[in-house]
Amino acid sequence: MSVRSRLLAAVAVGIAVSGCMASAPRPMIGLNQQLERAGSNREPALSDRWLAMISGRGGRERVLLLDLARQLPVPLPNLNRPDAQPLSVAVDNAGERLAVIRQLNDRTELVLYRRSIGSLERLPMQPPGVPSQVSLRADGRELAVQVSRDGLWQVDLIRLP
Amino acid sequence: MERNGRLSLILQQQPDGRMVPLRRIQGHEPHSSPSLSWNGRYLAALVQQGNQRLAVIEDRLSGRLHPLRLPGNPMAVKLTLAPDAQRLAIELIRDGRRQVQMFDLSNMLEPDKPAGSRISGAPR
Numbered sequence: 368m369s370v371r372s373r374l375l376a377a378v379a380v381g382i383a384v385s386g387c388m389a390s391a392p393r394p395m396i397g398l399n400q401q402l403e404r405a406g407s408n409r410e411p412a413l414s415d416r417w418l419a420m421i422s423g424r425g426g427r428e429r430v431l432l433l434d435l436a437r438q439l440p441v442p443l444p445n446l447n448r449p450d451a452q453p454l455s456v457a458v459d460n461a462g463e464r465l466a467v468i469r470q471l472n473d474r475t476e477l478v479l480y481r482r483s484i485g486s487l488e489r490l491p492m493q494p495p496g497v498p499s500q501v502s503l504r505a506d507g508r509e510l511a512v513q514v515s516r517d518g519l520w521q522v523d524l525i526r527l528p
Numbered sequence: 529m530e531r532n533g534r535l536s537l538i539l540q541q542q543p544d545g546r547m548v549p550l551r552r553i554q555g556h557e558p559h560s561s562p563s564l565s566w567n568g569r570y571l572a573a574l575v576q577q578g579n580q581r582l583a584v585i586e587d588r589l590s591g592r593l594h595p596l597r598l599p600g601n602p603m604a605v606k607l608t609l610a611p612d613a614q615r616l617a618i619e620l621i622r623d624g625r626r627q628v629q630m631f632d633l634s635n636m637l638e639p640d641k642p643a644g645s646r647i648s649g650a651p652r
Contacts, residue, residue, distance in 0.1 A: 392596050392616060392631035399629050408628040411617035413608040418617055420628050435615075435630075460611055505566055505611040505642075524542070 398438055405431070412457045414505060419458035419465055430456050430467055432482075444485040455500045459507030464527075466501045466510050477501060477512060479527065490525060534558045537573055552586045552593040563609040565640035572609040572616065583607050583618060585637065594636060598629075613640045 402408055406424035408431075413419075422431040429447040433440050446465070447453075454475070455468040465480040477490045477498045492498060496514035503510055510525040529538050534557040539548040548568075553559060556575035563572045572585045581604050583596040598604070598618070605626070606619040616631045 391636075392598070392633055393635060394599060395615075395630040395632055402628050402630070407626050409619050409626045410606065411608050411619055411628045413610045413615060413617045415610050415612050415614070418628075418630065420617075502563075 398435070401438060410453075410455055412502070414458050414460040414462065416460070417458050417462040419456045421453045421456060428453055430465065432458065432462065432465065434462070441482075443480070443482065445487055446480050446485075455498075457501045457503035457510070459503050460505040461507065464503060464507040466503045468498045468501050468512075475499075477510075479510075492523065496521070496523075531557070535560060537562050537571070539564075539568070539571065541568075548588075550586060550588075552591065553584060556582075556584075561606045561608075563607060565609055565613040566611040566642050567640050569640040570609060570613045570637060572607055574604055574607060581605075583616075585609070585613075585616075585633075587637070596631070598631075611640070611642075613637045 405422055408420050408422045411418060411420045416435050418433040418435055420431055421428050427449065430443060430453050431440055432443055446467070450471065452470040453467055454470060457466045458464070463482050465482065467478050467480060469476060469478065475497050477492065479488045479490055480486070492514055494516065496516035498512050498514050500513035501510060508527055510527065512523045512525060514521050514523050529536055536557050537550060537553065537559040539550055540546070541548055550571065553573060553575050556577060558576055560574045564570070569589050570585050570587055572583065574581045575584050576582070583598065583604050585594040585596065587594065596616070600622070602620040602622045604618050604620055608617050610616070614632070614634045614637070616633055618629055618631065620627050620629055
């Protein structure tokens with residue numbers, strides 16, 4: 368193969384590669400319009416079927432869980448309360464367990480919510496620390512929590528029964 | 529983890545704690561907002577490119593890095609990847625307002641399903 372042929376082949380391969388790389392994420396337009404209408408949203412956490420986030424409207428924020436298959440929010444009884452400020456949220460793949468970090472009565476706490484029974488369980492940090500971010504394994508069996516202790520950021524792994 | 533004054537992602541295998549190298553996103557610190565697919569094939573994160581925060585996905589199986597160029601070039605704050613890597617949600621700041629936007633990645637990435645999942649169309 369001549370130098371010219373090799374050069375052309377390289378250019379052709381380059382064009383093909385850049386064509387592959389050009390595949391872009393496709394906005395989910397209908398859902399995004401719905402999210403915009405819901406107000407200001409932050410701290411998204413995604414599983415295959417569920418989107419959890421903190422949604423604000425009228426100066427008050429709450430945890431919102433959207434069923435992506437039906438594109439509708441689902442009720443979260445006993446989770447949101449007017450005197451609590453949610454900071455971070457995570458959801459498992461079944462949409463059954465939500466881990467939430469919230470401020471309540473000048474205390475920052477990590478809670479685990481079970482949607483089917485509407486129960487809320489506080490998970491204490493051991494040793495004590497201030498949680499700031501949480502993520503939940505897709506099977507809902509383990510949490511990773513970013514914790515501040517003595518001026519240091521640490522990550523705790525917490526097994527869940 | 530902070531390295532040389534910049535936040536850098538590390539990937540640690542559980543439960544043995546072995547560190548797994550992330551070759552494709554090195555050099556684009558500071559990193560933030562890591563998110564893993566089911567089996568850890570894909571790692572999504574925000575990285576620095578010039579003066580911009582850029583959402584990327586590293587495919588640890590193929591070694592490819594997928595930069596996610598978002599319409600309108602908004603400021604990305606946080607991202608989260610669905611466990612099967614077929615969708616992504618990003619928190620953006622647009623016109624001074626925080627928004628969450630969803631993106632379909634099924635034209636870009638193979639699904640990363642949990643072990644034992646039924647493959648659609650497979651013989652029973």
